[in-house]
Amino acid sequence: xxxxxxxxxxxxxxxxxxxxxxxxxxxxxxxxxxxxxxxxxxxxxxxxxxxxxxxxxxxxxxxxxxxxxxxxxxxxxxxxxxxxxxxxxxxxxxxxxxxxxxxxxxxxxxxxxxxxxxxxxxxxxxxxxxxxxxxxxxxxxxxxxxxxxxxxxxxxxxxxxxxxxxxxxxxxxxxxxxxxxxxxxxxxxxxxxxxxxxxxxxxxxxxxxxxxxxxxxxxxxxxxxxxxxxxxxxxxxx
Amino acid sequence: xxxxxxxxxxxxxxxxxxxxxxxxxxxxxxxxxxxxxxxxxxxxxxxxxxxxxxxxxxxxxxxxxxxxxxxxxxxxxxxxxxxxxxxxxxxxxxxxxxxxxxxxxxxxxxxxxxxxxxxxxxxxxxxxxxxxxxxxxxxxxxxxxxxxxxxxxxxxxxxxxxxxxxxxxxxxxxxxxxxxxxxxxxxxxxxxxxxxxxxxxxxxxxxxxxxxxxxxxxxxxxxxxxxxxxxxxxxxxx
DNA sequence: CTTAGCAACTTGTATATACAAGTTAATTTA
DNA sequence: TAAATTAACTTGTATATACAAGTTGCTAAG
Numbered sequence: 361x362x363x364x365x366x367x368x369x370x371x372x373x374x375x376x377x378x379x380x381x382x383x384x385x386x387x388x389x390x391x392x393x394x395x396x397x398x399x400x401x402x403x404x405x406x407x408x409x410x411x412x413x414x415x416x417x418x419x420x421x422x423x424x425x426x427x428x429x430x431x432x433x434x435x436x437x438x439x440x441x442x443x444x445x446x447x448x449x450x451x452x453x454x455x456x457x458x459x460x461x462x463x464x465x466x467x468x469x470x471x472x473x474x475x476x477x478x479x480x481x482x483x484x485x486x487x488x489x490x491x492x493x494x495x496x497x498x499x500x501x502x503x504x505x506x507x508x509x510x511x512x513x514x515x516x517x518x519x520x521x522x523x524x525x526x527x528x529x530x531x532x533x534x535x536x537x538x539x540x541x542x543x544x545x546x547x548x549x550x551x552x553x554x555x556x557x558x559x560x561x562x563x564x565x566x567x568x569x570x571x572x573x574x575x576x577x578x579x580x581x582x583x584x585x586x587x588x589x590x591x592x593x594x595x596x597x598x
Numbered sequence: 599x600x601x602x603x604x605x606x607x608x609x610x611x612x613x614x615x616x617x618x619x620x621x622x623x624x625x626x627x628x629x630x631x632x633x634x635x636x637x638x639x640x641x642x643x644x645x646x647x648x649x650x651x652x653x654x655x656x657x658x659x660x661x662x663x664x665x666x667x668x669x670x671x672x673x674x675x676x677x678x679x680x681x682x683x684x685x686x687x688x689x690x691x692x693x694x695x696x697x698x699x700x701x702x703x704x705x706x707x708x709x710x711x712x713x714x715x716x717x718x719x720x721x722x723x724x725x726x727x728x729x730x731x732x733x734x735x736x737x738x739x740x741x742x743x744x745x746x747x748x749x750x751x752x753x754x755x756x757x758x759x760x761x762x763x764x765x766x767x768x769x770x771x772x773x774x775x776x777x778x779x780x781x782x783x784x785x786x787x788x789x790x791x792x793x794x795x796x797x798x799x800x801x802x803x804x805x806x807x808x809x810x811x812x813x814x815x816x817x818x819x820x821x822x823x824x825x826x827x828x829x830x831x832x833x834x835x836x
Numbered sequence: 837c838t839t840a841g842c843a844a845c846t847t848g849t850a851t852a853t854a855c856a857a858g859t860t861a862a863t864t865t866a
Numbered sequence: 867t868a869a870a871t872t873a874a875c876t877t878g879t880a881t882a883t884a885c886a887a888g889t890t891g892c893t894a895a896g
Contacts, residue, residue, distance in 0.1 A: 368879060394846060405881050407645075410847090418656075420777065426847045427888030539658065544832040546784035546802035546825075564784035564802040587784075594782040606849060632876060643851050648877090664877045665858030 367534075369404050370411035375531070376402075377412060381421050381432055388434035392422060395430075461490040461502075464516045466509055473569040473584045474543070481580070484509045487516065492556065500592045502556045503585040510579065535579070540572035549588075557588040566594055605772075607642050608649035613769070614640075615650060619659050619670055626672035630660060633668075699728040699740075702754045704747055711807040711822045712781070719818070722747045725754065730794065738830045740794050741823040748817065773817070778810035787826075795826040804832055 380386050393401070398409045413430055416422045420436035467488040469477055486506045493501035505525065507515075512533055529535040549563045557563070566587040571580055587594050618624050631639070636647045651668055654660045658674035705726040707715055724744045731739035743763065745753075750771060767773040787801045795803070804825040809818055825832050 370879080396846085405883095406847095407882095408880060411879090413847095424847065425888085427845085427890080429846060429889095542834055544782065544804060544834075545827040546804040548800075548802050562786075562800055564786050566782060566784040566804070589783040596780055596782075608849080634876085643853095645852095646850060649849090651877095662877065663858085665860080665875085667859095667876060 369402075370408050370415075373398070373402055373404070373409065373412040374415050377416060378421060381416075382435055384434075386432045388432055390432045391428070392430040392432060457494045458520075459492045459494060460520060461492050462488065462504075464489040464518075464520060466516070469506065473582060475569070475571045475582060478578070480578075481508055487512070489520070491520075495592055498591050499557055499588070501585060501587050502553065503583055506582040508579060508581075529574075534575075536575045537572050537581070538575050540570055540580075542568055542570040544568050553586055556586075557591075559588060559590075563588070564590070568594075607640075608646050608653075611636070611640050611642070611647065611650040612653050615654060616659060619654075620673055622672075624670045626670055628670045629666070630668040630670060695732045697730045697732060699730050700726065700742075702727040702756075704754070707744065711820060713807070713809045713820060716816070718816075719746050725750070733830055736829050737795055737826070739823060739825050740791065741821055744820040746817060746819075767812075772813075774813045775810045775819070776813050778808055778818075780806055780808040782806050791824055794824075795829075797826060797828075801826070802828070806832075 377386075377392070386392060392398070392413075395406050395409050395413065398413075399406055402409065413422065413424065417424050417430070420433055422430045423433055424430050464487050466485055468485050469482055486508050488504070488506050490502070490504045492499055493503070518528065526537060545567045547565050547567050549557065549559055549561065549565045553559075553565055554561060554563070557565070566585075566589045568585040568587070570583045570585070572583070573580060615624075615630070624630060630636070630651075633644050633647050633651065636651075637644055640647065651660065651662065655662050655668070658671055660668045661671055662668050702725050704723055706723050707720055724746050726742070726744050728740070728742045730737055731741070756766065764775060767775075783805045785803050785805050787795065787797055787799065787803045791797075791803055792799060792801070795801070804823075804827045806823040806825070808821045808823070810821070811818060
């Protein structure tokens with residue numbers, strides 16, 4: 361492993377192992393190569409490997425057992441809405457299709473779902489898009505996302521259908537979600553939502569407002585999600 | 599720092615710093631002593647300190663800045679329902695009172711809120727209790743908790759009013775939540791909930807079913823929460 | 837054949853060290 | 867005076883090493 365890039369080695373190794381788990385090169389139930397073996401294959405020392413593994417363990421990709429090894433758990437379950445990193449949605453990945461209602465476009469911030477905005481955020485405007493997620497031919501999520509228009513070359517020209525927004529941000533732009541805040545509410549469907557979800561007036565809907573913090577100082581991502589949890593409860597791991 | 603106990607030093611230091619932040623010895627906005635200073639005061643080396651700080655940072659107690667130091671963020675916001683560790687509820691801690699509806703008692707498992715149970719879990723039975731959380735004199739949460747009856751001496755005789763269940767489990771029994779899964783749903787209030795929350799029929803209610811994994815192998819904690827999010831949205835950090 | 841114990845693995849904890857990189861403030865230079 | 871440099875801090879990354887502790891399977895004793 362060469363350090364020619366400014367990306368730390370433990371992060372590179374994390375990405376490699378993560379990819380291998382996602383691609384089922386290491387499948388659920390498998391035991392990862394031991395830390396010492398990984399040291400040899402990646403030409404680093406144990407603390408470096410341990411840092412990569414510790415992140416994988418924390419995110420649920422593996423489970424470490426003293427004396428045994430690192431057991432692969434597969435892609436963490438969850439739909440990327442309640443999980444910690446917001447990076448994956450394994451459950452129903454096969455069945456969950458994403459339709460873009462409004463393609464990513466540069467807009468002024470209309471609002472940020474009750475989260476206050478800073479001056480400089482308002483100034484640059486934002487990438488805005490709306491998506492409808494369909495599970496087993498039934499629409500279950502409707503969400504809008506706003507991302508500040510700052511130093512994201514060729515962002516609107518990317519293909520976003522059935523792509524993970526957070527995977528792209530992480531691998532292409534080196535932007536990672538490091539935390540955030542969210543508000544959850546149970547509401548009753550308004551006319552627009554009744555239309556999207558094809559439900560009757562008075563139907564309970566789950567609403568989530570999120571403000572996500574990234575490793576870029578002062579760079580926040582805002583999203584609002586509506587979910588018809590009667591069709592499919594919002595399932596997540598933590 | 600002596601290593602006479604089997605509890606690792608990095609964990610002990612984590613607990614100390616965490617306590618100091620909770621007691622506002624280190625207040626919001628303060629900068630923690632530098633890693634090297636902490637090394638001296640706790641008689642350990644930097645990697646050990648860094649492990650403690652890294653956990654505090656991950657849980658939101660502090661924020662690390664390269665070149666500056668570790669800035670204290672205070673107790674992580676959230677009500678302990680959506681936050682990662684489930685250990686704290688800072689927001690409204692002053693205003694949030696907890697009433698025990700059903701005191702902790704040993705019961706057989708009636709069910710575990712749609713989570714399947716293992717044989718040995720059913721065998722030992724569980725501690726069961728119900729609580730009602732009141733914010734500004736208005737009931738906002740109603741929750742039931744089930745904990746397997748295994749090796750928890752004097753559990754039922756403890757005082758649980760306005761105590762953090764997870765703090766007690768961690769400090770007294772060395773049990774930590776290391777992850778879990780949850781299902782969120784928007785439902786309409788049934789008669790029992792209408793009574794608790796004093797709302798009309800058809801009122802939307804947020805329901806959360808949780809299965810929490812602990813550092814004790816095979817030891818899970820189950821809880822079900824109902825929230826009248828119209829009075830106070832479920833706010834959490836991650 | 838069965839079992840106890842040991843050896844060879846695994847991960848967990850901790851030390852000591854080194855240098856890179858970001859921040860801040862004092863100092864030097866123009 | 868004002869700007870540039872430097873020095874002294876901070877955290878971030880990485881190496882090399884050592885031993886503790888849990889797991890597994892082989893081996894030798896009964």
